[in-house]
Amino acid sequence: MKLNNSSLYVKGTADMWAHDVKTGDLIGYTNKIDSSKLSTSCNAGEIRAGIGAPVVINIPDSSAFKGEVTAADFSLEARQLATGGTLRYNGTVPFRENIVAKDSKLVVSRKPVSAYGESVDNEYYSCYVGNDGKNYGVDPKSREIQGFVAEEGKTYCVLYYVEVASAQELSIPTTFSPVVARVMVKMAVYQAQGNSDKNSSLAGYLYAFIPRAQFIDGDAGVDGSQTTNANTTWSFSALAYDETDTECSECAKDQSVFGYMVYVPCGDTTQAVKDLIVMRGKVVVKVGGKVQTPVYYVMPDNSIVTPDYSDLVFAIKQATAAVNADGEEEPAPVPTTEIAKVDEDGVVTGVTVGETEMNITLSANESVSAVCKVVVQAG
Numbered sequence: 001m002k003l004n005n006s007s008l009y010v011k012g013t014a015d016m017w018a019h020d021v022k023t024g025d026l027i028g029y030t031n032k033i034d035s036s037k038l039s040t041s042c043n044a045g046e047i048r049a050g051i052g053a054p055v056v057i058n059i060p061d062s063s064a065f066k067g068e069v070t071a072a073d074f075s076l077e078a079r080q081l082a083t084g085g086t087l088r089y090n091g092t093v094p095f096r097e098n099i100v101a102k103d104s105k106l107v108v109s110r111k112p113v114s115a116y117g118e119s120v121d122n123e124y125y126s127c128y129v130g131n132d133g134k135n136y137g138v139d140p141k142s143r144e145i146q147g148f149v150a151e152e153g154k155t156y157c158v159l160y161y162v163e164v165a166s167a168q169e170l171s172i173p174t175t176f177s178p179v180v181a182r183v184m185v186k187m188a189v190y191q192a193q194g195n196s197d198k199n200s201s202l203a204g205y206l207y208a209f210i211p212r213a214q215f216i217d218g219d220a221g222v223d224g225s226q227t228t229n230a231n232t233t234w235s236f237s238a239l240a241y242d243e244t245d246t247e248c249s250e251c252a253k254d255q256s257v258f259g260y261m262v263y264v265p266c267g268d269t270t271q272a273v274k275d276l277i278v279m280r281g282k283v284v285v286k287v288g289g290k291v292q293t294p295v296y297y298v299m300p301d302n303s304i305v306t307p308d309y310s311d312l313v314f315a316i317k318q319a320t321a322a323v324n325a326d327g328e329e330e331p332a333p334v335p336t337t338e339i340a341k342v343d344e345d346g347v348v349t350g351v352t353v354g355e356t357e358m359n360i361t362l363s364a365n366e367s368v369s370a371v372c373k374v375v376v377q378a379g
Contacts (some may be wrong), residue, residue, distance in 0.1 A: 008263075010206055012188045016069050016234060018081060018181040021212065027181060028081055032073040034302035036185065038208055040065045040258070065258035067210070069185065074171045075232040080236070083170075084177030091169030092116060092174035095162040103152030108145065108160055112138045127160040176218045183213040183236060189318045191262060204265035211259065212239040217302055268364045270311050273297045273371060276370035277304070283358070283372060285340065285350040287379040293346035295360050295370065309345040313361045316342050316374065340374045350376040 013036040018028030023368035024132055044062040046055050046096050071078075082088040099106050106129065115126045124137030129148050137146040150156060184207060213236040223230040238258040265271060275298035285291040293314065297305040316339075339354040348358070354377050362368040 002371050004025075006250070009189060009190045009192070010187050013069065013073075013204065014188055015184075015186045016071075016124070017184045018179075018213075018234075019184075021180060021182050024182075028075070028077045028178070028234070030069070030071040030073060030075060030232065030234070031213060032071050033070045033072045036067070036069040036187070037357075038065070038067045038185065045141075052087065063258070066216075067183070067185065067208070067213070067236050067238075069234040070203060072229065073229050073231045073232060074230055076168055078232045079172075079217040079232050080170055081179040081181065082176075082218050083172050083220050084179055085172045085220070087168060087170050087172050089286060090163050090165050090166055091167035093160055093164050093167050093168060094159055096157060098155050099157050101152055101157050104152060106145040106148060106150050106151050106156055106158060108143045108158060109137055110143075110162045112140050112143065112160045113163050114307045125161060129156050129157065129158055131157075138158065139371065152272065170220070170221055178215040178218060180212055180214045182234075183210040184208070186213065189265075202266060204263060207260075207262045207264065209260040209262065210236070210238045212241040213258065263358055269308075270297070270362055270364050272300055273305075273362060273365070273368055274300055276312075276362065276368060278360070278370055278372040282375055283348050283373055285348050286377050287353060289350050289379065291348050293352075293358070293372070295344070295346055304365045311363055312344045312345070313359075314342045314348060315359045315361075316340055317359065319359045324377050340376050348374060350379075355379050 013033040014033045016029065016033065019025065020027050030035070040063070042060045044058040045057060045061050047050050048054060049056050060144045076087055079085070091117065094115075097109060099108065108127070112127065114120045114122060116184060118126060123139075124146050125140055126135050127138035128134065129136055129145065134228070136148045138144065139146060145158065153172060187206040187208070188202060189204045189206050194347045215236045216233070217235040219233050219235070239260065240256040260303060277296050277298050279294040281290055281297070283293055295307065295312065297307050299305055302310045339350075339352045339356045340358075341349045341351060342358060343349075346360070353376055355373060358372055358374050360372065
């Protein structure tokens with residue numbers, strides 16, 4: 001096994017997901033990523049002792065795992081996560097329309113609402129006619145513009161405020177409360193195929209999983225440049241997350257984690273499996289009973305992995321007729337299929353007391369296989 005595979009290169013980020021830690025619902029996503037960086041850090045606290053005060057040990061503290069993803073697309077969802085604000089539909093927007101005066105009055109066609117920063121208890125809401133900049137006000141009940149005398153039959157351009165169902169509104173609180181979410185980042189991995197980088201090809205993907213990521217920095221701003229598009233920054237810091245409870249408070253190590261990195265090669269999902277192993281080399285089952293075949297993958301580092309049984313082919317050997325010294329075929333023994341049966345998931349069912357063998361093969365690579373004994377005992 002290569003501990004440092006120099007033929008793999010990570011370049012470019014494909015996707016980022018943010019999920020609600022309680023419901024699992026998707027609350028943020030982008031696949032228009034311009035740049036991203038995941039970084040870890042810790043303070044190596046020196047302990048010095050003895051003559052000359054040499055360093056006798058470094059005890060780490062203040063560990064951190066942070067990420068910053070910059071996306072070219074604009075996202076209110078990301079800004080909501082960074083600030084802890086409220087994102088909803090039916091936002092308030094300025095609305096313009098041309099109105100023809102009737103009886104020296106102007107009446108708007110839609111229900112007016114108060115502008116942001118304007119009290120909903122006001123008798124009249126903001127309304128402007130033409131470009132003189134004066135707020136004439138509009139009655140939210142009658143929809144009639146106040147304090148403006150119009151000419152009969154003349155058309156006027158009027159601006160007031162209305163609610164639009166499809167308009168998204170993000171309210172940003174004065175006290176930020178950044179959201180804690182489950183974050184996943186996907187990066188592209190390439191592998192050299194020749195002496196030139198131009199011959200490289202996609203080899204797989206690197207996933208970074210952060211079970212508890214709090215969005216930080218609180219940047220909900222927008223760059224309004226005339227020449228550069230406004231982007232979106234997703235900055236987050238991993239929080240310590242107890243994956244499992246410790247069983248012994250005195251001797252168990254801290255089980256909390258910041259995150260995980262998982263490299264997934266393209267192609268067959270079992271391509272790294274180097275061998276199969278059956279625990280104890282046999283399956284023991286009673287007549288009428290069912291037992292899962294205890295088969296496992298052996299990986300390149302000799303670790304043992306529980307397989308997805310659908311990636312394996314299970315087959316119990318069939319009996320064949322024997323030939324005696326005179327060349328005559330003798331009756332075949334009881335077929336092994338009557339001793340035991342096995343389904344596609346490797347579950348063995350005992351049929352008749354006896355012994356037989358079973359072949360197990362990796363469906364994507366027939367050279368990876370194992371043979372185990374099947375023993376059926378009386379029930």
